[in-house]
Amino acid sequence: MYVIGTAGHVDHGKSSLVQALTGINPDRLEVEQIRGLTIELGFAWMTLPSGEEISIVDVPGHVRFMRHMLAGIGAIDLAMLVIAADEGIMPQTIEHLEILDLLEINNAVIVLTKCDLVDTEWLQLIEEEINQELENTSIENSPILKVSSLTNEGMDELISTIDEKLKDTPSPVNINRPRLGIDRVFTIDGFGTVVTGTLLEGPVRIGDMLEAVPSRAIGRVRGIQSHQQNVETAYPGTRVAINLTGISTSELSRGLVLGNTGQLPRVKTFDIQLRSLTRRRIAHNLKVTVHTGAVEVQGTIRVLNGASIEANSVGWAQILLKNEISCLPNDIAIIRISDETIGGGRIVNINPPRYRRNNHEIMLKLEKLAAYTPENQIFKMIENRQIIEHDELILMTGNSNDGSQKAITQLLVDKRIIKCESDKKNFYITSDNQLSIQRKIEALLEQYQKDYPLRMTMPREEIRNHVGLEQSPFSALIDTLHSSIEQHGTGLKKQIWEPQLSEENKKEFDLLKEQLKIHGIHIIKIDINHELLGYLSTIGEVINCGNGLILSASQFSEVIEKITSYCKINSSITLADARDHLRTNRRIAQSLLEELDRRKITKRNGDVRTLI
Structure with missing residues (x-):
């Protein structure tokens, strides 16, 4: 499934276009429908001829609602830049185009709406104007489609073009980090x-x-x-x-x-390769509004090299945010002042230390982070796959084995990735992803211990399903986790965790011990808390033989002694022999013998059992 976003000047027919395409009115607020003006984000959906389902985000075009536009346009797979044929390019058309360019959106269609209102000669002039404006932008050479939402002229061709564009669009990345x-x-x-x-x-x-x-x-x-x-x-x-x-x-x-839980960072500062637009330079210590994803936050720009980033140029900056947000390296931020977009760029580092300005070594470090080097290429592959096996990674790189191995070694030295081993295979995971998974497991264990205070561990398989990894890479990853998480049998636990008996549990345990003392192996079925019974069995206080038969550890040892002694003398034992020898009934004798089989003390062969 893909997401399409509209862009364009106010009253150029974006919402009408979406409704003509989908049959859904994206203007959900009553005031929007009365005024014919989109204020908030609107949403619609449709199925393309190929069977591909798409979502459409309709954004406001008015300058006063640009913040809403930015909240919806960032996470799209294809943009529809909408331009009214009777007006042509307008101020918000240009600003929306600049934002698409800053967001590095390169998959787009240009939709000329209201074509029923103009003649062919006028349309040709508008097309020429659009092509000139698109030059040197991320959506240069995008197809221009002429439509009318009123007459449905051109709608079939538009739908077909969208379908074709999306066929070549990569599927959304899935690294199990929602x-x-x-x-x-x-x-x-x-x-x-x-x-x-x-x-x-x-x-x-x-x-x-x-x-x-x-x-x-x-x-x-x-x-x-x-x-x-x-x-x-x-x-x-x-x-x-x-x-x-x-x-x-x-x-x-x-x-x-x-x-x-625990997977996403809280960010107060980030480094950014900031591109300024043609209208103004970006000065050091400039107060701005920062937009990334759906968030809007105030911030201060620290220009790291020089007194400013000149108009229509690129420079390094560190942005100090007034409030914490959540973002990640490689996300894109848009920078605005009042009602004007002044620049944007790709985040390369989050929560960095405060740098000394005009420091050549810092510039080199940031350039290295942003550069398309073999190390960064391989790092991105590992990050996108969450965890990846060595041979598969080498195959994906397309580089020589020596070159790829050198890059992997450097990433390990820089501690940007971690090597995990399982079943004689090497896996790699980024340090950030490993930390995110560790935090997720810690949160899972904490919740599990609240839900099941008498259990020693959370089953590994249950944790693996939550984390979303295959068995082999999961086993490799577990061995690299911090010592605060311990492996214990077939489960995991927090190092400091010990099951907690409530006062009610203690009273129930005391009553069980009293009944065991009175009745021995002739005990009647006891109604006991299932979780408490599991805990007592785990620590070896009682033996749960099934079918309601519970014995103390000492009583079960006595049963083992009697059965093994009998078998040593008589070579084997039947169910009837065990019943008579233990002076109990058939049901209890059968449960006891089956428990001995499970513990590999005896082995059943037909109607008789022998010692193993």
Whole structure:
């Protein structure tokens, strides 16, 4: 599934175009429909002739609502730059085009609307003007389609062009690190809190625990909808609405990012390769508004080399944010002052130290981070796959084995990646991804221990399913985790964790010991808390033989002694022999013998058992 975003000047027919394409009016607010002016983000969807389902984000065109436009346009796969044929290029057309260029969106179609209002000669002039404006931008040479939302002229060709453009568009990246930039928060009677956004980089499933960053509020996914259809799992590249429990709308707002607990960073500062637009230079210590994803935050630009970044040029800057946000290296930020976009660029580093300005070594370090080097190429491949096996990585690089191995060695020396080993195979994971998974496992263990206070560990398989890795790479990764997480049998636990008996548990255990003392192996079926029984069995206080038969450890040892002694004398034992020898009934004797079989003390062969 792909996401398309509109862009263009106010009243150029973006919402009418979306409605003509999909049959859905994206203007959901009453004031929008009355005034015919898009104020907030609107959404629609459709199925293309190829069967591909797409979401469409309709953004406002008015200069006063540019912040809403920026909240919706960042996470798209294809842009529709909408220009009214009767007016041509207007101020917000240019600013929206600049934003698409800064966002490095290179997949687009130009849609000339209201073509029924002008003649052919005028259309040719407008086309020439558009082609001139597109020169040297990321969407240069994009196809221009002429349509009328009123008469439906050109709609079939537009739909066909969109379909063709998306066939060559790479599938959304899935690295099992879901990120949902929240662009709407509301409540629905009977359901509670709902958020919407475009899902990136990983799936979300019903039952997942999600954390809003930077607020750290946590809620559980109760339901998921995409295109008004209920789904169990939402995948990257999907417009979704998520119903959350355990979290209120007062704890959420546009710009927060939902992700797996502990996986997303809180960011107060980032380094950026900043490109200024032609209208003005960007001065040191300039106060600006920063937009990245769906968030809008105030910040201060520290120009790192020189007194300013001159107009229409590129320079290095560090942006100090007034409030924390969540973003990652390689995200793109747009910089604005008041109602004017002045520049933008790609984030290369988050939460860096404060640098001394005009420092040549710092410039080299930042250039290296941004450069297309073999190290960065391989790092990106590892990051996109979350964890990858050595031979597969070498195959993907297309470089020589020596060159790739040299780059991998350098990444290991720089501690940007970590090597994991399992089944004589080497795997690689980025240090950031390993830390994210560690935090997720810690959060899972913490929640599990709250839910099951008497269990020693959380099963490895359950954790693996939450993390979303195959068995071999998961086993390799587990061995690299911090010592705060311990492997214990077939499960994992936090190092400091010990099961906690409540006062009620202690009373129940005392009653069980009393009954065991009185009845011995003739004990009647005991109604005992299942979790408590599991705990007592794990620590060896009792032996659960099944079918309601519970013995103390000393009583079971006595049974073992009696059965093994009998077998040594008589070579074997039958069920009837065991019943008579232990002076019990057939049901208890059978449960005891089956437990001895499970412990590999005896072995059944037909009606008799022998010692192993």
